[in-house]
Each structure stands twice: as structure tokens, then as C-alpha cells.
Amino acid sequence: MTNWMPDPALLRRPAYFSLAEQFARAIESGVLPTGARLMPHRKLADGLGLSVQTVSRAYEELIRRGLIVGEIGRGSFVLGLGAEARQPYLPERPGQVVDLSILKPVVEDMHLLRIREGFAWLAENMAASSALSFRPNMVMPYHRQVAVNWLAGQGIETNPVNISITNGATPAITAALMSVAPMGAGIAVEALTHHSIMPLCSYLGLHLEGVAIDAEGMRPDALDAVARHGAIRSIYLQPNVINPLAAQMGQDRRNELVEVARRYDLMIIENDILNVMIADRPPAFATLAPERVLHICGFTKITLPGLRLAYLTAPARLATTVANRHLVSNWMATPPMVDLLSHWITDGTVAQLAAWQRTALGQRHAVASQVFGKAMPPCHPHSLHLWLPLTNNWAEDGFVAKARQQGVAIASGGSFRATEKGRYEAVRISLGSAGEEELRRGLEIVATILADEPEVLMTPI
Template structure:
């Protein structure tokens, strides 16, 4: 603990943000040293005449900024300036925890067998350039042509030369943002978005603007209002179910967002990592606005997690910049994995794995619907997760802590918020990250907690 404490006379509306700013300044100027344990929520609320909810939201904001870490049963501790925010999922799976926090496809023996068979094929067929070359241009031309064919069959025609093959969607997202948004400029995204965007924009010195959403995703009028300020250079969208709400954006909404982007000359970054998995999706935004859309097509979430490859298709105006950004940050994807993906596209293995994933998700969603209440539940038949709005009696931090104390890990909604406007306490629950038996047990535990009154977890000795 420390002698420093927030000044209640300096707290303004919104109170949680004002309180968080006081803590942030104290951490940045050294009044709160690294490792300092922050006061318990209830005690600080009583000292400042605030609600416990306000203090909890202030602490969550500090965690989101990477200044504080929250440890179940121990409290909240200062990480200090430059401290790293924790991901929404468990970095590893300790003991008997049922991990429903990390987003994974459903995997089993058939996926492992496919990977083993693929590696056997590689052992016999890997080319010298894939195994021995350091030069991307000497390895990838054939694979770019195959990528162009795959994308065209999915409704996104693109020149092979305008495709960057990346080591997964995260690398593709980073390269797309760096290739379209210069330092000091802004990126617009949905209020609930990809959990890496907040720290990434912080590291790159970019302004991230969370834009209001509804059940389909970003509101065009809200994007127009943000774009009128002149700072935004690109907009990041996840229209096909992979967004936190598991929402599918309709064709009309896509057209309206494209119209706004054209009016303000914004680049559109379309993260479509579930692509062929989603059966009822309208045409991709990249098909409707090819002149400004950077399209990300991933394979990790729809085939096998170890196949960390994603295609990044870009308009000619951005092709060189994006290729350069990927080159200096990643150089090139692992060529043997690129070889394997091209082989799977050619022999139909990728299509079969996607179909198997779609079928497996049917059973997972049936389990979820049988165990969780319909109220507050958001999903899609091909989503890898559920978005669960919590009852008004629960806060995210407390719910996540209670679930973890009972051996179940879920991801807090705060990890996906680009803005707190319109905040609703929620958690994300992965459906594919464990066995069906563990999923049943984990969801049964979540259902039980939803029906309970919140109770502060006391530390164990």
C-alpha cells in the first residue's frame, strides 16, 4: 500500500474515468510504485463516497490501459507505465480449469490426423525454395496465384500481385493498419472489436475511435460523424460473425458503410477470418468496394490452429505499403506451412475441414442453448463463441472471478471495448476450446452463477 490516495474533490463525470485518470497520473509520476497493491474496491468506494461499481469500472479501465493487473483472491497491483495489458484469455491452462476464454475451432482426432498426413506429404514434397530460401519473392508467387483463385471463388477477385501471404490474421491486421493509417492519425472500429486493436494502436501511436453499434454492427451515421472530424484514415470491420457479438452484418448495412467510406476516402480493413465457414453471409465488403478494402482471409480458426496462415488482399494503391510493412515486421510466413495450405486448397482438404468445423459447431450450439438462458445470449450457428450479457446484478470483473474460482475461465467484455459508451456488462464464452463434456460442465457452472446474487470473493490464506 502507499500513502497516496485519490482526491475526491477532483472527481468529475464520468466518475470512473476521472478516478482512473487520477490513478494513471500517480502511476506515471511515481507516486504509486510498481507492485503497489491498490485499495479494495469497497473500502475505496466508502472513502470517496462512490459506488463499488464506479471503483470497479475505474480499476477495469486501468487494467485495459496496462497500468494495473487484477489477481483473483489477491487484489489489484500496479504494473507501472509501459506495463502490458493481459490478454482476455488464459496464457496457459493451469490445473483443472475449463478454459472457455480463448477462441479456438473445434478440434479432435480428425484434425490431428489431417495435420499429420499433411506433414507426411510435406516430408516427401517440400520444395528446395520452401525449405532453404530467405527471399519471399522466390518462394511465394505460385502460392499467391492459388490464393487469388481461392479468394475469387469466395467472391473477392484480386490480382495475385496484390496479395500478401501472412503468418496469421494478427500479422495481417497489423500490416493492414500500418499500411493505411500513418502515425498520429486515427482508426475507426466498432465499439466492440478485436481485442488486439487497443494495445496495437497504443504501440503505433494511433488514435482508436470506437464507433456506436447495433445488432448488425457499426452504425453508418456514427461513422460519418467520426469521419467528419478529419482524423480517421481507415475503418476496421468484422462483419461476419467473428466480432464479439457474433453478429452478421446485412447487405444494406455494408452498402451504407461503403458509401460513408467513399465520401470521406477511408480505407476499409475487413477481417473475415471465418470466411467460407459462414453459410448465409452477404457478399464481402471487398467485393463491393474493391478500390478501398483490405481483405483478410484466415485459416487458423476454420481448419487447424497450427495452420497459421492468412491472406491479405489489398487494392493497388496500398499494395506496396502493406507488403513493406509486413516485410519489416515479419519478413515472410513459414514457407512449409504455405506449401501445406496450397496443397490443402488443391486437394480439397481445406474445404473438408471447414465443412467438418461447421458440422461440429451445430452440436456445440445445441449444448449451449440447452444450458444457458436465452435472455442476453448472442450467437450465430457458425460462430465459435457466445456473447453473454450479464444480469444487472453482476459486473464483469466479479463474474469472471467467480467463474475462475469454480474452475471455468471466460473472457471479460472489457477486453473488446474500444469505448465505454453504451457499455453493457458482458462476457465472451468460447465453444470450441475444449471437449463437449467439459463444455457442458463449464456452461452449467456459468448458468448457475448467473442465477446467484454477487458476493465478494474473500482471499484464501
């Protein structure tokens, strides 16, 4: 990561544009060379005495100009003058890199066959309204009832009118955030959280408050300390294994967090996208505090990547608000895909695929345990990833770069930090995004690097 720092004395209003101009001049002069990794938003903001939102807007301006690119899980990098802007994620390059950076379920030929069979079923059975109607209320009533039945099997009691069906977890998170906090309000998140929450809150004008965590997730005492100042309106949680630590939050911890939320009248957004795939999960927050929980039940990570759908369940008093926010941001989920999801739920396919995924991930964890041995980090046995603390004085950027040089892509821990407090160096490694042999090879490379000391560049005398 570059140590270059803009000069705060040269900042003028609007600050984001002035900041972007300093970066642009540094890139033009070669001070920031092509490929240089820029400071994370929060670190730069703290160093300059600016808000994270201001830094985010400056980086967005640089992305718009084609001078930098943001890669999910890795950071922001200089493209150089005249470079064409790229998509903000690592492209798929089979045979060139073992990509353990993106979180995906395990897939095999069977999954492609299943979805082809699903599309064949759609060709014969798709409802006319799914193809011909623009109105969600003409398309979704049946599917909302299917959702009610599915959620009831997980102990979540609700009504069809309280459910919005979305094109995956990201639109659900967006609609939920828009529903629980006005612009300028605060959202409490775990110190290690979903990588898209930071930029999303910035785009929505929300203040993010990183709360201290332990092995189970957010600490109730730390949340109480933040809430006592009245700066937050809602809490965003990932209690079921999908969090960066790949940890399961216990029943007692959930009860304690609910108690704090009720004490300060805070809403809770519960990202539960692994739901039925985690067989030993405690009752959802939506079961413990239905009056204040917006629950997100996903399907992409437990079935296959193409089934990009989720259920967003809201308390009755917020159901209309959530529906309206979803309408203006996404209108409605893709109707034919919702037809397929309801069919797969009712005929048992979703449950079967989730069970298959659970078994496949168990096998992937066995491979990781063989490779890492005593260095295997603690995690749930059916998590999609590992959170690997770095040893031997490794820094995240150097470790990620070293792995990339040897043909393995992994995600830097910095992409998941909502606060620098309690920071330690770590990387996230996906277990589902590569074939099993490719995964073993990638993990062996990572384990070898981990056991090695970072080499200091020698300077000629």
C-alpha cells in the same frame, strides 16, 4: 477491480513513467495487493485526463518490471514484488480449469492426424525454395496464385501481386494498420471490437475511435458523424460473425458503410477470418468496394490452430505499401506451412475442415441452447463463441471471478470495448476451446451463476 486511483497532481514528464512510478509505489506499500485487477486503459485515462497511449505505456513499463501481468480477455493484474513476469494469456491447465476464455476452433484427434499426414506430405514434396531461400519472391509466386483462386471462389477478384501471405490474422492486421494510417492518425472501430486492436493501435501511435453499434455492427450514421470531423483515415470491421457480438452484418448495412467510406475517402480493413465457414455470409466488403478494402482471409479458426496463416489482399494502389510493411514487421510467412496450406486448398482439405467445423459448432450451439434456455443470447448459429449479457446486477469482474473460483475461465467484456459509451455488462464464452462434455459442465456453472444474485460482502458491526 481495484478502485485505487493515482494522483494526477503528482504526474510529471514523461507522464507514462511518472504514472508507472505511482503504481510501483502502491504495489510496494501493499495498497495494490497481489492479484488486484487494474482499471482498463481507457477508464484510467479518462479519470486522469491522459491519453490511452500514455496509460498503455505506463502499464507496459510495469509489465517490463515484472510488477503486473496482462491476460488477454481478462485485464491487467498485480503480480506483486519479485514476481516473475508471465505470458499475457491464461495458460493451458487441463483438468484444473474449464477454459472458455480463449477463442479456438473445435478440434479432435482427427485434426492431429490430418496435420501429421500433411507433414508427411511436406517431407516428400516441400519445394527447395521453401527450405533454402530468404527471398519472398522466390517462395511465394505459386502460393499467391493459389490464393487468387481461393478468393475468386468467394467472389473476390484480385491479382497475385496484391496478396501478402502472413503468419495468421494478427500480422495481417498489423501490416494493414501500418499501411492505411500514419502515426497520429485515427482508426474507426466498432464499440465492441477485436481485443488486440486497442494495444496494437497504441503501439503504432494511432488514435482509436469507438463507433456506436447495433445488432448488426457499426452504425452508418455514427460513422458519418465521426468521419465528418476528419479525424479518421480508416475503418476496421469484423462483419462475419467473428466480432464480439457473434453477429452477421447484412447486405444493406455493408452497402451503407461503403457509401460513407467513399464519401470521406476512408480505407476499410475487413477481418474475414471465418470466410467459407459461414455459408450464408453476404458478399465481402472487398467485393463491394475493391478500391478501398484491405481484406484478411484467415485459416486458423476454420481448420486447426497450427495452420497459422492468412491472406492479406490490398487494392493495387496499396499493394507495394502493404508488402513493404509486412516485410519489415514479419518478412514472410513460414514457407513450409504455406506449402501445406496451398496443398490443402488444392486437394480440398481446407474446404472439408471448414465444413466439419461448421457442423461441430452447430452441435456446440445446441448444447449451449439446452443449458441456457431462455437466457441463450442471440448469435449466429456457427459462431465460435457467445456474447452473454449479464443480469441480476452482476458486474463483469465479479462474474468472471466467481466463475474462475468455480473452475471456469471466461473473458470479461471490458477487453473488447473501444469506448465506454453504450456500455452494458457482458462476458464472452468460447464454444470451441473445450471438449463437449467439459463445455457442457462449464456452461452449466456459468448459467447457475447468471441466475444467482451477486452476494454483497458483509461488514462486521
